[in-house]
Amino acid sequence: MDELLASVDALAAEDLSPLFGPALLERLRPLLVLANRIDAEIARTVAECDGVGAAEHDGLKTMGSWLRGHGHLSDSEAARVVRAARALTHLPAMAAAFAAGEVTAEQAAVLGTIAEPRMLALAADQGVDVAAFDELLTGVARQRPYADTTKAVRHYADRLDADGPEPDPTEGRRLSITRHADGSVSGRFDLDAVGGERFTTAVEAITQAGRCAADQRTRTQQQADALVQLSDTALATGALPVLRGHKPQVIVTIDIADLVDPATGPGAGRLASGALISAARARWLACDGAVTRVVLGPDGRPLDYGRDVRLFPAHVRRAAEVRDGGCVFAGCGAPTWWCDVHHLVAWIDGGPTDLDNAALLCERHHTKVHHGFRVERQPDGRWRTWRPDGTQILTGPRITGPDGTGPPGPNPRTTGPPVTTAA
Template sequence: MAVVDTVLTDVAKSGPHSDTAQAVHHYLDRLDEDWPEPDPTEGRRLVLARHADGSITGRFDLDAVGGEKLQTALESLLQAGRCAGDDRTRAQQPADALVQLADNALAAGGLPTLRGHKPQVIVKIDLDDLAAPGTGRGTAEMGFGATISAARARWLACDGAVTRIVLGPDGMPLDHGRTLRLFPPHVRRAAEVRDGGCVFAGCAAPTWWCDVHHLLAWIDGGATDLANAALLCERHHTQVHHGFRVEGQPDGRWRTWRPDGTEIHTGPRRTGPPRTRPPLVTAA
């Protein structure tokens, strides 16, 4: 043990904390190599805390294999979602990747149903607030209780479904109208063929990451057709609803402007056939 103590002391003095921790685990694993392998799921933890503004902070603990799976999934989205001129911090990039991971899972439709319904993000808002041109802070309520602005509700409705529900004076539903899917499947397919992926300058996100964005908001009379549609990944769709702007050109190219009116130049966009899903590879 004296030799082990000497080695660990030298590692602690000369290297970072991570090297010391790795060395300790190395020796612990060899003290009893035949002991029963513990159940890794017993140590997994995930705690989420919601704040007054609806934002979430959290902490999680995963075993080595679970952590590797999460890192692999996030890193694939992170690398694929990095576009030219990306100025996000290293902390922002995996956060965006995590939201995109959830967005993809919800859009794929493969998650378990809840009481006969597919899981979906739900927003409740008064029709007058939805149609008003202003930001409308705190006028919409989400399924888990968070309050958001009317502007964010309009963004979510951009590629969502809208259901009219008439409430009585006591707040009870009196009439439930037909749910309208804003962009029908055939328009989405046409946009996928035309755009090939996210049209935001420099972005290479594939079609299955993307929402179909109304260039002129539907609440302002924008048509739900191909001429008024643009594919945008989750992050860039969010940015377009917060001051950025994309515009299609007669030659089929797209241009992007920042909120201050300056254009984002990233060089010619990649040309060729639409970005399709990679082939599924299975282990033998």
């Protein structure tokens, strides 16, 4: 590993400015092969980790969650790595091509779908030789672009399961939501005929009701506005399921000075997702919402209810949600509505029911801290997590070993501003 890092350092030190087009491309080609081979080693290591439950060492259940929390991979990328890793033992031809750098990590993950338990069971029932298709599809991946690999694997899957999905309509439903750095959201969905009819009927009803003279919006803009209105109506009725003791609502955190200042104040408010909005938009939401004053310092509203209260009051929980933003266990990305409020010092041991003694933890990690793991909030507002053996859990790629001697990984959970607007 040291030799590999030294080689990468040597590459990074090379001056590329004297090179022109062809020379740069010739330099790039072996780098792409090397990247594929590194990805193959990552997948092989993940497969071993998956087999021995290595993620439990850092208090996590699956390698997918470990890759998201410690490797900082997206949900889709972590799932792709795990899928490729699990396919290695079932698809030797793909594994060999991947190790040689002849197929990419994306292609390996797509090929890995034919080695999923359901697909292997279908192949076994029909007497299909998976090894032969492993060779055939890997050959496509070696010679053809990613899109052709996807098409070939889909053709294999369609022929293997010619009868299509099970009659249960929920089997084919999918909804994928991606939140971008600026807080905007995009996604895609797949619905069965009946579910799609219900959805389009609801959206169309609002779309038609919102039509007015001289409307310059496109059809897609009208439908997007209708979807937002449909969500707003559902939130406003109060009929949605309760999340951790209070109804779901849009939360905006903003400093009191920005809220009362008539200036636009770009980036002054923060949504529960972490996205920034202007003070003007926060005031717009506050116009038709409840405003809760949350003071996180000693000179505001008292949050300590003494020894006679064991359960955290709703406004203390809200303050913890504003401060922590989700589960504080290192490497966990669970949102606030998955979390319990944990007493850092147990109530039975004299710990008060106040914000200073509170930490948001998802159910799994709430259990972990009651079985030897420990979380602690530092004076700078950052959370730290320790294993039962006293070593600290650090997240993010780093060169230091697992002994906790390296620099701590970033954790954005810091104290939030003191005003919360719920719309």
